[in-house]
Amino acid sequence: MTLTFTLDPVVDPSLRDGILALWADVSNAGGAVGFVPPVGLDDIRPALDEHLAGVARGGCRLLVAHDEGGEVAATAFLTHNTHRLQLHWVWAYTVMVHPRLQGKGYGRELMAATEAAARSIGNIDAIRLTCRGGHGLERFYASCGYKEVGRVPGGIRVAPGDDRDDVTMLLPLY
Template sequence: MELTYRLDPDLTPGLLDELTHLWVAVNNTGGAVGFVGTTTYDDVRPDVERYAESTAAGRHRLLAGFDPAGRLRATAFFGFNAHRLQSHYAWLYTVMIDPALQGGGHGRSLLAEVETHARGFGLEALKLTCRGGLGLERFYASAGYKEVGRVPGGLRVSADDYRDDIMMWLPLT
């Protein structure tokens, strides 16, 4: 299945609802997207609302992937730095592929679209963090990202489960 990517789609109530459902599905199938364990629509919705507000204020931009039926199936948020010494790069947040589509090359396709848009914004690099213990750093490395920092045990996912907080960097120049 091909996905069509759109930058800055209208954040309608329907799209925000789809984003919330996608985020819950990704999290509840083991995705490392800011929550731990099983989560609910009501748990995730406040974060979706914060993204909507931040996007409206220009601090974030959404790259969304839609299936042929127009359903949201992939996301990546660009987070722009306000500090003048960091304006040459953006953060990448909430990179998600619908669990039903994972393993089919859609993650690579999403990252390629991210890179294209980042270059179009005139950025020199992208930065992201990922949770250790899931192989995510290998996935991002295969797309050109380099590990540039690691905080051992920097993420507590439960009382006795600490994971490394891994910082990845993609130079665009």
């Protein structure tokens, strides 16, 4: 299967619904994208609306991958920093691949497309992202060239008594 990546697509109701469904499917499969299962579309919708408002304002870029059937298969958001001393790097967040596609190399394709998107912005020296410890995500991102540059032990409370590390990863682009 081939994924088609689009940076800054037109956000219409169909795309919005596709991202919403993807986010729910990833979350309910145990993905570390800001929610804990079980989660419904109504739980996720406000977070997606906030993400898309950032896209509409121009401070955030959206990268979407569609599968051969036209379904939203993966996403990553890139956001610019607003502090004048941090304009040289971007954050990647809500990086997700549909569970039916995981383990088949599509995550690496998404990360390569994310890197290409960041490079296309111009004057960007690095991409930073955070991930939830306990999922092996650090190893995945490291295999894509990212380096762990920070860790807050127990920085993410998944549930009472279930704290995970908040891990910061960096990909230099120079």
